[in-house]
Amino acid sequence: MxxxxxxxxxxxxxxxxxxxxxxxxxxxxxxxxxxxxxxxxxxxxxxxxxxxxxxxxxxxxxxxxxxxxxxxxxxxxxxxxxxxxxxxxxxxxxxxxxxxxxxxxxxxxxxxxxxxxxxxxxxxxxLEGAVVQVGDLSLDREGRRVHRGGTEITLSAREFDILELLMSRAGRLVTRFTILDEVWDGDTDVRSNVIDVHVAALRAKIDRPFGTDTIRTLRGSGYRIDP
The missing domain is CATH 3.40.50.2300 (Response regulator)
Structure with a gap:
């Protein structure tokens, strides 16, 4: 934050x-x-x-x-x-x-x-609205389900929360501090590389199998999903 x-x-x-x-x-x-x-x-x-x-x-x-x-x-x-x-x-x-x-x-x-x-x-x-849509990627907040086109993607709880944060702020930088504050509730004992590991796992599920590049890394700053 x-x-x-x-x-x-x-x-x-x-x-x-x-x-x-x-x-x-x-x-x-x-x-x-x-x-x-x-x-x-x-x-x-x-x-x-x-x-x-x-x-x-x-x-x-x-x-x-x-x-x-x-x-x-x-x-x-x-x-x-x-x-x-x-x-x-x-x-x-x-x-x-x-x-x-x-x-x-x-x-x-x-x-x-x-x-x-x-x-x-x-x-x-x-975050009003049950479904967030960015391109063909959709996230259902209530059902906690994610789809790319017609394919459902299974995410861990942390991965889902990170993706929800990024998609809800599509087009805006989301810093590691913001992810720490929102997803880990400000737990300062969490190491920054833990965030990187979760984002890498998220990319492996929502991007790699579909040949897309949804989550962009802004070096030294954080991440962004472009609308």
């Missing part, structure tokens, strides 16, 4: 970057609102899964950043982080388009849990 942290307090920004990285997230940190707005506008391969915005940012307040992103059509989940705890402030944040609100001081475990919850909620919206 890719997270953009917008926080101008240096010590807190360093702590957040370290803690979220240790939790298995890919983290970028910016220190002002204008940089946060520009970074969050990217909806391509570098798009973020969740935004963590401090309210009191220089340049543009986090509240303004959130509102302008929503006006621009960006629907990335936003967790607003602020020392303002009055009810009117919380209401203002939510009305600006924030999905959640956490007051300072906060517990790091709760922050991580809230970020994961926002991402799961967004993923469930993204």
């Amino acid at each position: 890719r997270v953009l942290v917008a926080e101008d307090e240096v010590r807190l920004a360093v702590l957040l970057e370290q803690s979220l990285t240790e939790a298995g997230f890919e983290v970028d940190v910016v220190g002002d609102g204008r940089a946060a707005f520009a970074a969050a506008l990217d909806v391509g391969d570098a798009a973020y899964d969740v935004l963590l915005l401090d309210w009191m940012l220089p340049g543009l307040e986090g509240l303004t950043v959130c509102r302008r992103l929503r006006e621009a059509g960006v629907r990335t989940p936003v967790l607003m982080l602020t020392a303002r705890s009055a009810v009117p402030d919380r209401i203002a944040g939510l009305e600006a388009g924030a999905d959640d609100y956490l007051g300072k001081p906060f517990d790091l475990d709760e922050l991580i849990a809230r970020l994961r919850a926002l991402h799961r909620r967004a993923r469930s919206d993204e």
Whole structure:
């Protein structure tokens, strides 16, 4: 999961970057609102899964950043982080388009849990529909079945979950960190080569017998399925 942290307090920004990285997230940190707005506008391969915005940012307040992103059509989940705890402030944040609100001081475990919850909620919206289709490759989420044309392909549970993730984001880069977070639930003890082994096994089942090349490796970054 890719997270953009917008926080101008240096010590807190360093702590957040370290803690979220240790939790298995890919983290970028910016220190002002204008940089946060520009970074969050990217909806391509570098798009973020969740935004963590401090309210009191220089340049543009986090509240303004959130509102302008929503006006621009960006629907990335936003967790607003602020020392303002009055009810009117919380209401203002939510009305600006924030999905959640956490007051300072906060517990790091709760922050991580809230970020994961926002991402799961967004993923469930993204994964609406029982069947995902990419070319002649189809994946039935409810039945957990995969077909290439008229041929059914038997996959392990991990292989199915990886394929579902890749197909649901067809055309977008899916990093190893994202696969780790989504399929292994952020288990940082899993070695990166385990992911490579599963992807290789997946290719051997969905591509090799059919003379196709569905899953592309972007070296040093991750994988992508082209629509």
